[in-house]
Amino acid sequence: MKVTAIPDGKNHNKINIIVLMLILSITYALFSRSDISLHVQPPSIELILIFSVTYLFGTFFLSPDLDIESSPYNRWGVFKFLWWPYKVIFKHRGLSHHPIFGPLTILFNFALIFVPILVVLGFNRTLFSLDVSVVAATGFVLSIEMHILADVMASNLT
Numbered sequence: 001m002k003v004t005a006i007p008d009g010k011n012h013n014k015i016n017i018i019v020l021m022l023i024l025s026i027t028y029a030l031f032s033r034s035d036i037s038l039h040v041q042p043p044s045i046e047l048i049l050i051f052s053v054t055y056l057f058g059t060f061f062l063s064p065d066l067d068i069e070s071s072p073y074n075r076w077g078v079f080k081f082l083w084w085p086y087k088v089i090f091k092h093r094g095l096s097h098h099p100i101f102g103p104l105t106i107l108f109n110f111a112l113i114f115v116p117i118l119v120v121l122g123f124n125r126t127l128f129s130l131d132v133s134v135v136a137a138t139g140f141v142l143s144i145e146m147h148i149l150a151d152v153m154a155s156n157l158t
């Protein structure tokens, strides 16, 4: 029987969602137990939502597998041409799957798409507080890192 070593898109989604549920449960447990005192304010529902949404968006739309014709790539639908340069420039599982350059290059390309949209819609920087920006960036980056980690672990198992 042939075992595929590298997680496919569906497995990446499952792994990322399980990790998100673990992060949320652990965060909840840490802040709700009276025998643990963390000396920090629990995160607001707003920040938890922003983290979850950016993490899930990252999982489904900002995957390192945008470097090939993959389901995250095709999810962009008519807008997938925006990722075409990325797919052409980066060879599969190359820089896009590097723990530092992967998130940087993906988020750079995403910013090239997202920032003009925000400008057109009339948003400006002051609408995004530091908290919101840091939490959103963490959600995006963590989803990408989980993908890279899953690929590395799967290829080390074989």
Ligand SMILES: [Zn+2]
Pocket: 064, 065, 093, 097, 147, 151
């Ligand atoms: Zn991958």
